[in-house]
Amino acid sequence: MTAVRGEKAGWAKARSAVPTDVRRWARAACHLAGPMAGSGRTRWLCPPYAFRAIIARPSTDLRHLHLISMRVYQFTEQPYFPAWSAHDGSLRVNLPNSRQDPKIAADLLHRYYDEWLIADEVGLDIMVNEHHATATCMSSTAIVALSILARQTRRARLLVLGYPIGHRGDPLRCAEELATIDVISRGRLDMGFIKGVPYEFPVSNQNAVGVMERFWEAHDFIIKAMTSHGEPFNWEGEHFHYRHVNLWPRPYQEPHPPVWGTTGSRGNARALGEKGYVMATLGTGFATRALFDAYRAGYAAAGRTAPSADRFGYLGLVAVAADERTAQARAEFVAGYVRTSGIVAPQFRNPTGYLSIEDNVRILRGEPRQRSRTKDGRFIDMHSASVQDLIDAAIMFCGTPDQVYGQIVEFCEYCGGMGNLIMMGHAGSLSHEDTVDNLTLFAKEVLPRLKEYKQPRAEAAA
Amino acid sequence: MNAAADASVSTFIVNGVRIELIDRGHGRPILFLHPHIGLDPSAPVLAMLAEGGRLIAPYHPGFGHSERPAGITTMDDLAYFYLDLMDALDLRDTLVIGVSLGAWIAAAIAVKSTARMAGLVLGNPVGIKVSDRETRDILDIFAMVEGEFLEKAFADPTVGQRDYRAMTDDEVTVVARNREAAALYAWSPYMHDPKLKGRLHRIRIPTLVLWGAGDRLVGEAYGRAFAAAVPGAKFVTIEQAGHFPHIEQPKAFAGRSLAFSEVG
Numbered sequence: 001m002t003a004v005r006g007e008k009a010g011w012a013k014a015r016s017a018v019p020t021d022v023r024r025w026a027r028a029a030c031h032l033a034g035p036m037a038g039s040g041r042t043r044w045l046c047p048p049y050a051f052r053a054i055i056a057r058p059s060t061d062l063r064h065l066h067l068i069s070m071r072v073y074q075f076t077e078q079p080y081f082p083a084w085s086a087h088d089g090s091l092r093v094n095l096p097n098s099r100q101d102p103k104i105a106a107d108l109l110h111r112y113y114d115e116w117l118i119a120d121e122v123g124l125d126i127m128v129n130e131h132h133a134t135a136t137c138m139s140s141t142a143i144v145a146l147s148i149l150a151r152q153t154r155r156a157r158l159l160v161l162g163y164p165i166g167h168r169g170d171p172l173r174c175a176e177e178l179a180t181i182d183v184i185s186r187g188r189l190d191m192g193f194i195k196g197v198p199y200e201f202p203v204s205n206q207n208a209v210g211v212m213e214r215f216w217e218a219h220d221f222i223i224k225a226m227t228s229h230g231e232p233f234n235w236e237g238e239h240f241h242y243r244h245v246n247l248w249p250r251p252y253q254e255p256h257p258p259v260w261g262t263t264g265s266r267g268n269a270r271a272l273g274e275k276g277y278v279m280a281t282l283g284t285g286f287a288t289r290a291l292f293d294a295y296r297a298g299y300a301a302a303g304r305t306a307p308s309a310d311r312f313g314y315l316g317l318v319a320v321a322a323d324e325r326t327a328q329a330r331a332e333f334v335a336g337y338v339r340t341s342g343i344v345a346p347q348f349r350n351p352t353g354y355l356s357i358e359d360n361v362r363i364l365r366g367e368p369r370q371r372s373r374t375k376d377g378r379f380i381d382m383h384s385a386s387v388q389d390l391i392d393a394a395i396m397f398c399g400t401p402d403q404v405y406g407q408i409v410e411f412c413e414y415c416g417g418m419g420n421l422i423m424m425g426h427a428g429s430l431s432h433e434d435t436v437d438n439l440t441l442f443a444k445e446v447l448p449r450l451k452e453y454k455q456p457r458a459e460a461a462a
Numbered sequence: 463m464n465a466a467a468d469a470s471v472s473t474f475i476v477n478g479v480r481i482e483l484i485d486r487g488h489g490r491p492i493l494f495l496h497p498h499i500g501l502d503p504s505a506p507v508l509a510m511l512a513e514g515g516r517l518i519a520p521y522h523p524g525f526g527h528s529e530r531p532a533g534i535t536t537m538d539d540l541a542y543f544y545l546d547l548m549d550a551l552d553l554r555d556t557l558v559i560g561v562s563l564g565a566w567i568a569a570a571i572a573v574k575s576t577a578r579m580a581g582l583v584l585g586n587p588v589g590i591k592v593s594d595r596e597t598r599d600i601l602d603i604f605a606m607v608e609g610e611f612l613e614k615a616f617a618d619p620t621v622g623q624r625d626y627r628a629m630t631d632d633e634v635t636v637v638a639r640n641r642e643a644a645a646l647y648a649w650s651p652y653m654h655d656p657k658l659k660g661r662l663h664r665i666r667i668p669t670l671v672l673w674g675a676g677d678r679l680v681g682e683a684y685g686r687a688f689a690a691a692v693p694g695a696k697f698v699t700i701e702q703a704g705h706f707p708h709i710e711q712p713k714a715f716a717g718r719s720l721a722f723s724e725v726g
Contacts, residue, residue: 366627
């Protein structure tokens with residue numbers, strides 16, 4: 001792989017380097033989009049300065065901006081895939097970091113940020129996350145990614161999904177970081193708060209027992225801190241204590257950046273619906289509707305009409321190419337995400353207290369875990385499924401632009417509305433060139449149609 | 463064994479908290495505090511202890527079928543809960559026996575008040591920090607699969623094996639509740655209270671530390687350090703037993719406990 005940006009660039013240097021980088025991305029985009037140039041609604045104009053002009057002043061392609069319901073967030077876990085080939089059964093928690101070369105890590109991280117900047121330029125939004133002690137994801141604190149992107153991107157919304165606030169000892173610092181990022185980005189932050197996957201607990205040392213109580217207290221505190229503009233307030237809670245809470249700077253967005261949450265359970269989905277937050281799911285495939293309906297029930301119970309599609313998000317792996325065969329080849333790389341995400345030593349897979357007593361009873365009895373469901377009702381294990389099974393389960397959207405558009409729309413119809421696609425357009429060892437082509441082709445051929453697509457708006461079940 | 467099916471298991475309410483306890487035998491009170499793996503009402507050690515007095519063996523809040531109110535979250539909370547329980551039952555001159563996490567509770571009670579206690583028996587106790595900050599005194603039971611836990615905790619691992627498929631839903635639910643409660647109380651600081659060691663000098667009643675010599679979760683040096691921190695405490699090993707000597711060598715465990723309390 002190659003590092004597009006110089007490793008030694010400081011902030012000032014990075015700022016001054018932006019025009020050069022834009023020219024470089026533009027060249028890459030023009031080169032990669034070459035065979036398709038003129039075949040779609042957008043022409044990638046060369047030379048590079050013209051490309052940049054389009055970016056700076058969106059014209060014909062984005063004329064329906066005011067009608068847009070669908071947003072597409074480009075997401076990568078920033079994997080350190082060179083360590084994936086020899087892991088002794090565990091890519092997380094206990095894989096020694098001697099398996100990582102910091103120089104290669106630097107090249108990869110610079111590459112991933114370059115790809116996010118391209119996502120920004122071609123009209124995609126951006127999602128970042130964090131995991132700990134793992135070769136699957138080098139983002140060990142999402143705040144670093146948000147900080148870089150808040151300054152270096154121009155227009156994309158910046159979604160963190162999520163920030164594991166139940167693991168953080170200091171929610172005041174969380175609020176300060178997020179508020180500052182919202183200001184620097186001039187109001188482009190989406191705040192996703194999450195419980196965290198099981199493997200985070202042995203690393204963060206937070207107790208999985210009672211984590212959601214800590215989570216909700218941190219949430220309540222952060223929202224109060226972001227929305228209090230008078231005298232400093234004090235907080236003497238069950239888990240957190242502060243004397244003079246007074247956020248400087250306060251968030252750019254009023255009353256605070258949008259809140260997102262994730263869940264796999266109906267009970268939590270209903271709770272998110274009651275709050276009206278955006279709810280996203282991952283890997284739920286054609287079992288998603290029940291979760292969305294639980295959200296709708298909670299949303300209605302709070303005295304509202306049916307939630308619009310923008311209340312729902314879904315993470316889908318995306319492999320698009322001009323021809324089906326190339327898309328399938330890309331898909332094999334992108335599937336590296338689901339094929340590695342479950343590789344962790346068994347003693348770290350289910351920290352006590354993470355799952356309910358009922359779920360643990362089923363696990364003790366050796367009953368199989370809940371798997372993903374395909375459209376025709378088959379259950380698959382997404383960690384070992386074939387690309388075709390992943391497509392059938394709407395865990396992956398793969399094919400030509402027409403096929404991918406059709407798969408996404410079919411899934412939105414099934415969901416009764418799903419207005420935020422979190423697009424894993426890079427995963428595993430997908431190359432820089434393939435990633436750039438995946439993103440630019442999607443942005444050019446699929447995104448405009450998705451933005452024009454009119455979402456259904458399902459009511460809560462009676 | 464299903465606790466609810468055992469006639470000697472009854473419910474008892476302390477400060478509005480409903481717990482289950484075993485109450486059998488007659489005479490001077492013996493309070494038995496179970497380890498983090500819970501309590502089997504058919505365990506031979508209970509019958510043997512009940513021959514020496516009135517045995518009261520509660521299921522700690524959060525374990526077995528005992529409630530755990532939101533306000534009980536720490537080992538100190540459990541210690542105060544048991545001080546209340548001894549008041550409520552008006553126990554006097556009690557022999558308090560605990561194993562592992564139960565011994566930690568017993569010590570945490572005793573540093574607060576021994577007013578209702580005549581003697582203390584600690585079986586393979588945990589609860590204190592002995593080594594430096596980068597040396598784990600107790601293997602991390604939350605970072606091992608069950609097979610490894612059995613290997614480390616029992617002199618004979620087959621003694622601890624259970625077939626969850628053959629157990630009732632209620633029995634497996636109790637296993638899951640026990641695990642969750644153990645993690646609540648002992649996840650971090652792991653299996654100890656940093657303050658406890660400095661308070662053990664307050665225990666001024668006869669104390670016996672029994673140590674299953676085959677314990678591979680915690681070393682014997684740890685047990686000796688624990689005994690050394692309690693004024694006048696005796697330290698006795700039990701062979702062919704691991705971390706749970708009351709299960710692997712019930713006769714030796716009950717016999718030494720009762721003999722100690724009579725002499726002491």
